[in-house]
Amino acid sequence: MLFSILLSPAFASIVEISPSTLNSSWIVTLNISVNNTESINISKVSVYLPQDFKLIGEVDTSVNYSLVENPNQPNPLIWSNRSVEGIINSEETQYFWFKVQAPSAPSGTNFTFAINLTYLNATEELFEINVTIIDVDTPVFFDLNFSKPNNTRYSPEASYEFQIKWKDNVNVSRVIFSSNFNESINLTVPIFSGDESEGVYIVNFTGLNAGTYWFMWYAEDVSGNWNNTSNITYVILPAANVLTVYVNGITSNYTIFENGTDINITIMAKGTICLFKNDSLIICNKDRLEWKQVLDVGIHEFKANVSSSDINYESNHTGETFFVKIIYPKPRFKDLQAPSSATYSPGATYTFKINFYSPAFPANNITNVSFIFGDQIHYLPVSNPQNETYTFNLKDLAAGNYNWKFCANDTQGESNCTSGTLVISQATPKLDILNVQDYIAPINKTIIGVGCPPQLTCKLYLNDSELPNNFYELNTNEGGYYIFTFNTSGNANYSAASITKSMTVYPPREVTTTTTVPTTSPTANVTTNQTQETSTLLASNVQDIRANVPTVFRIENADLLKVTEVEIVATENIKNVEVNVDIPLPTEIPTNFVEKNKVFLAYIKITTNISSEKVSNVKIRFKVEKAWINANNIDPLKIFLYKLVNDSWVQLPTQKIGEDGNNFYYESTLTSLSIFVIAGEIKTGFPWHLVLIPIVVIIIAVIAYLFWPVSARNEYEKLKQK
Known part of the structure; x- marks a missing residue:
């Protein structure tokens, strides 16, 4: 600290600080006395605190307050005059005091206070006075603990941890752990965490035998002050000797x-x-x-x-x-017969059978046999105490899990039991919908849901509308598409089940036949048109085609024909090109479409009045109802168009191009027109056993037809005629 001070050799006032020895980090009041031995009054006293001293407050002076201006800044502290007389008269002593906290420093550390006196004639006099720090505080400890409590039991390979925290106003220089653990008298312990002013110290021991031990902690600070814990007794008791x-x-x-x-x-x-x-x-x-x-x-x-x-x-x-x-040997059993799993069946009987015998007969005999099913105990009569077979029957059990147990007791009060669980799973109702298939109008059929167990409620739906009494009288002269669903929510014994079938009713079609009539005149062919009913299903579109330009023919009646557009690219300009889309007659289909894991939706015939040599490319766009896809468990990404080629069905490149709320839309590319099939592939994991349900129903119906009484057979004939 540097001061620019004008000193006069004539001035020699006396300045002292009390006390001159301070305890490290303590708070103390310093008193500065100023004895003005000069002939001129002092107007200002400035006190400069050494670095690391902290001013606490309580600044005051013995000077009359009417003469002095109190200091208002922490360093330096300045007392200045309020009047021309000054604050310390000649040959007068005044005092100035304040409270500070001494720095944390080792004993013997010196700090210098600078006190500057200013006289009324503006001359100054500087005094540098030393104070000495002494460290009288010893380290203090807390958080003394150990990992295993005192009087713990001996345990081989146990680890014993002893911990303490030491704190000092300056710094701890070393920590010693003194004990008789494994003859470790004095161990210098390094700091584990924290720092030298406040840190944690840990020591570990293993392999300690049962016995009475003692230990003490010691700590020394940088000023040579020592502190220690009391002598602590630590007992490890012998372990309990468990046999x-x-x-x-x-x-x-x-x-x-x-x-x-x-x-x-x-x-x-x-x-x-x-x-x-x-x-x-x-x-x-x-x-x-x-x-x-x-x-x-x-x-x-x-x-x-x-x-x-x-x-x-x-x-x-x-x-x-x-x-x-x-x-004596307990009863033994053999030839156990017990069902472990079954599917619910009304009125079914479940037989449990076992043979109990006594190997020690007659010294030890079978006294009673019981069958426990659920919470019920059934005692079975014992006719032969040496060897006998026991049977117990249960009937008409609901679906669920049943615990059972066979037990045999003997003369000496011992028993031998065997047990198991019978799991009766829910049955799946074998629902079916009769008379659902494609027809050509006019049609008069009764669509009926069958296979509903008496204890269930089943419902038949047509296009999501519930039908009363689970049947529907289909009587129509027009084409249409129908989706029937027959389902039940099930109950405790039956699982939920549903079956969906779809059918297409095609409009009546016009058939032309040629008849040759013999005559005595020259032979003549007479053509007779026999019109059953005018066709309304054929869709035609006529347009002109420009060479190498795609021309789109939009198809009406797409809900029944499934085809929405036919796009043709021709090699030359052609006028009045006609595209016809229709449902082929059965006689036009030499080979029915049958492929594994495939379900067909519709047969389609597409023709045009231009030769295939003039066609370079054809695209057929068609739609498939989502309801049909869901009902038949079809993968919507595996819908294909198949073309009839030489009496064989050839799969065409087909891709999905869009969808709306009711339909998926597809496109196939080819070079010529013919008869086609739209079909889809069943998703992986489809429950094929459901496909057998209609076959089983038909077989049952045939057997019933063959063996029913005549009156019942007649009723069935009436239903079939519908």
Whole structure:
């Protein structure tokens, strides 16, 4: 700290600081006395605090307040005059005091205060006065603890951790742990966490035997001050000497064996183990005892204790008492017959059958046999106490899990049981919808849902509308598309089930036949048009085509024909090009479409009045109802158009191009027109067993038809005619 001060050799006032020795980090009031020995008054006193001193406050002076201006800044502290007289008169002593906190420093550290006096004639006089720090505070400790409590039991390989926290107003220089653990008298312990002013210290020991120990912690600070804990006693008690007893490998104080069984007793403990049978000593061994013998029928009492000379283990004179019961062979069973799983079936019978026999007959006989099913106990009569087969029947069980148990008791009060679980799973209703297939109008059929169990409620729907009484009279002269669904929500015995079938009714079509009529005049062919009904299904579109330019023919009646557009690219300009889309007659289809895992939607015939040589490319766009896809479990990405080529169906490149709320839209590319099939592939994992349901229904219907009485058969004929 530098001062620019004008000093006059004539001035020699006296300045002192009290006290001149300060305790490290303590808060103390410093008193500065100024004795003005000069002939001129002092007008200002400035006190400069050394670095690391902290001003606490309580700044005051002995000067009359009417003469002095109190200081208002922490460093330096300045007392200045309010009047022309000054604040300290000649030959007068005044005092200035304030409270500070001394820095944390080792003993013997000096700090210099600078006190500057200003006289009325503006001359100044500087005094540099030293104060000395002494460290009188010893380190303090807290959080003294250990990982295992005092009076803990001995445990091999146990680890014992001792911890303390030391704090000092300056710094701790070293920490010592003194104990008789493993002859470790004085251990210098490094800091574990924190710093030298406040840190945690830890020491660990392993392999300590049972016994009484002592330990103390010591800490020294940088000023040589020491502190220590009291002498702490730490006790490790001997471990409880537990006897571990095995009878034929079983740890139990009561075991049962059949006569003729070798009894092997193994006992382990620390020390000398002795075994007594019915209060008679039979054997003693150190640390591990083995004894083997065949015992007579009856209950045998054994006792074992241990005496230990090992300081780490107590003696256990109370020991362990255990019993071994020897019995005649218990009843045995064989030929067990018990259902483990079944599907719910009304009125079904479930038979449980078992044979119990006594190997020790007549010394030990079967006294009673019981069958426990659920919470019910059923006692079965015993006719032959030596060997007998027992049967129990249950009927009409609901779906669920049932626990069962067969037990046989003998003369000596022992029993032998066997148990299991019968799981009856929900049945799946075999629903079907009769008379759903494609027809050509006019049509008069009864669509009926069958296969609904009596305890269920089943509902038949047409296009999501519920039908009363689960049947529908289909009587129409027009084309249409129908989706029928027959379902049930099931109950505890039956799972939910649903079957959906779709059908197309095609409009009546015009058929032309040629008839040759014999005559005496020259032979003539007479053509007769026999019109069943005017066709309304054929869709035609006529346009002009420009060479190499795609021309789109939009198709009406797409809901029935499925085709929405036919795009043709021709090699030359052609006028009045006609595209026809229709449903082919059965006689026009030489080979029905049948492929594994494929379901066909519709046959289509597409023709045009230009030759295939003039066609370079054709695109057929068609739609498929989402309801049909869902009903038949079809993968919407595996819908294809197939073309009839030489009496075979050839799959065409087909891609999905869009969708709306009701339909998916597809496009196929080819070079010529013909008869086609739209078909879809069934999703992987489709429950193929459901496909057998209609076949089973048909077989049952045929059998019923063949064997029903005549009156019932006539009723069925009437239904079939519809």
